[in-house]
Amino acid sequence: MKRFGRLLLLVVVVVLAGSIVFYKRPLWVEQQNVHFGLFLHRVQSNYVMTPEGRVHYYEAEPRIPGGGVPLVLVHGLGDRGESWAPMLERLKKDGFHVYAPDLLGYGRSPKPSDSDYSIGTEEKFVTDFIDSIGLQKTDIGGWSMGGWIALKVAMDHPDLVDRVVVYDSAGIRYQVPGGAQLFHPTDGPELQRLASLLEPGSKPLPRFVRRDALRRMGREQWVVDRSVASMESGKDVLDGALGGLTEPLLIVWGSDDGLLPLCVGEKMHALDPRSELDVVEGCGHLAPKTCSRRVAAATASFLKANPAPVGGEQRLAKAK
Numbered sequence: 001m002k003r004f005g006r007l008l009l010l011v012v013v014v015v016l017a018g019s020i021v022f023y024k025r026p027l028w029v030e031q032q033n034v035h036f037g038l039f040l041h042r043v044q045s046n047y048v049m050t051p052e053g054r055v056h057y058y059e060a061e062p063r064i065p066g067g068g069v070p071l072v073l074v075h076g077l078g079d080r081g082e083s084w085a086p087m088l089e090r091l092k093k094d095g096f097h098v099y100a101p102d103l104l105g106y107g108r109s110p111k112p113s114d115s116d117y118s119i120g121t122e123e124k125f126v127t128d129f130i131d132s133i134g135l136q137k138t139d140i141g142g143w144s145m146g147g148w149i150a151l152k153v154a155m156d157h158p159d160l161v162d163r164v165v166v167y168d169s170a171g172i173r174y175q176v177p178g179g180a181q182l183f184h185p186t187d188g189p190e191l192q193r194l195a196s197l198l199e200p201g202s203k204p205l206p207r208f209v210r211r212d213a214l215r216r217m218g219r220e221q222w223v224v225d226r227s228v229a230s231m232e233s234g235k236d237v238l239d240g241a242l243g244g245l246t247e248p249l250l251i252v253w254g255s256d257d258g259l260l261p262l263c264v265g266e267k268m269h270a271l272d273p274r275s276e277l278d279v280v281e282g283c284g285h286l287a288p289k290t291c292s293r294r295v296a297a298a299t300a301s302f303l304k305a306n307p308a309p310v311g312g313e314q315r316l317a318k319a320k
Contacts, residue, residue, distance in 0.1 A: 026209050034085050041089045047108075050132040052125055056108035057081055057101035057133075060092035068097035069303065070135050074126060075100070076144030076170075077183065078217065078224045080107030084143075086292030087299075094300040096139075101129050103146070105223035117223050118230035119145075123152040130160055139303050141165040143288055144260070145227065151238055154247050163308060165250040165299050168257050168285045170231065171238045172271065174264050180228045184221060185214065197258035199284040242271040248308035249275035252295055254283035255315075269313070276302060277313045 038045070043060045058081045062068040071091065073084050081100035091098050102109040104125040105117050115121055126149055130138060139162050142150030147169025154161040176182060177197065185191040188210040195205055205213070217224075230236075249272055253265035262279065269277040278298045283291040294316045302309060 026212050028212075031082070034082050038082070038085055038088065041092070043085075043088050043092070048129070048132045050125070050128045052104055052112070052128060053110035055101055055110070055125075055129055055132070057099055057129070058084070058088060059100075060088040060096075060098040062092050062095050062097065064095055068092075068095050070138040071096045071098045071303070072126070072130060072135070072138050072140045073098060073100045074122075074140065074142040074146035074150050075103060075106070076142075076146045077227055078106070078220065079143075079146075082107070083289060085289075087288050087296050090292055090296035091300060094296065094304075096300070096303070099129075099133060099135075101126070103149075105227075106220065111220075111223065115226070116230055117226040119148055119152055119236040121230075122149045122227075123156065126150075126153050127157055127160065135160075137162050139163045139165070141167065141299065142169060143167040144285065145170050145231070147171060148231075148236070148238070151242070151245065151249075152236060155238075155241060155245055158246055161247050163248045163250070163303055164245070165252065165302065166268075167252045167288050167295065168254055168260050168265070169251070169268065170260060171236075172242070172264065172268055173234070173237055173239055174260065176259055180225075180232055183224055183228050185217070187214070191217075197285070199286050199290065200256045200258045202284075239271065242268065243273075245272055248302075248310070250299070250302040250309075251275055251277045252287065252298055253277065253279050254285055254287035254291070255279050255281050256283060257285045257287075259285045274310050276309045276311070278302075278316055279314070280316045282318050 043058055046059050047054050047056055075081055075083055081102045084100040088098050103122055105111045140150045147166030148171035151171055154164045182194055185194055191210050192205055251265050251269050253262050255262055269275050280287045280291050280294055288295050
């Protein structure tokens with residue numbers, strides 16, 4: 001009986017300690033859950049030396065002869081490679097050998113204090129990464145700011161890229177609601193506004209989650225600010241260049257995106273009439289994470305099609 005009492009006390013202490021950790025650092029707890037899920041799906045956390053330094057990336061390799069079709073995924077502003085976790089797991093099953101690096105300044109990659117973190121700088125970073133892991137030719141995908149970077153890589157280095165997929169992508173002229181300040185929240189309401197634009201209709205963030213998010217964002221805010229300043233300068237906008245893209249392009253967009261609304265994706269599709277536009281019904285800016293089943297299926301279908309689809313549009317409806 002005493003042994004049972006001690007065991008019960010231990011369980012209570014562990015649960016209490018876990019609750020305190022979750023309350024104090026909910027995003028850290030969520031991050032550890034993501035890391036554990038990636039480990040269970042045999043997605044490796046690796047490093048490679050590049051001209052920019054020791055770069056962290058995730059690698060998901062299918063167990064098939066030849067190692068699968070190479071695909072490099074580029075995350076967005078203020079994010080990191082692990083946000084691709086749901087896509088990594090699904091695309092691996094579809095036969096893709098996926099690489100998801102942390103961009104310069106983000107995650108566990110180098111954060112040089114003298115960098116401008118511009119689209120051009122991140123483009124060079126991605127091309128250096130592709131070269132450093134030894135890829136001769138690869139498909140490339142990018143989400144939000146990462147889509148802008150992926151398109152620049154494809155247009156400036158067509159010898160490196162086979163096909164391109166972008167998800168709710170930046171890159172053409174559009175003024176987001178709130179401008180640059182939107183990406184520099186200083187209190188809970190400002191953070192909630194950003195969250196609501198990313199995923200309209202989602203529940204408000206609990207106060208303890210907003211507090212932890214503001215603390216975490218503060219560590220890399222200077223990088224985000226420099227990236228935003230560069231993007232707002234208009235130096236690398238693609239409006240006049242996108243029609244010159246030679247590689248097949250798939251544009252995937254959440255129908256309910258409040259940050260970069262569907263009209264932006266439709267304009268991008270019009271600028272490259274050869275592209276395919278897939279609209280993910282009921283999803284927002286975070287479609288690759290929150291609607292990963294449909295998004296991954298559309299990605300795999302486009303990248304495997306022979307020949308690549310040209311000029312089409314389709315709606316990816318919710319499963320009934």
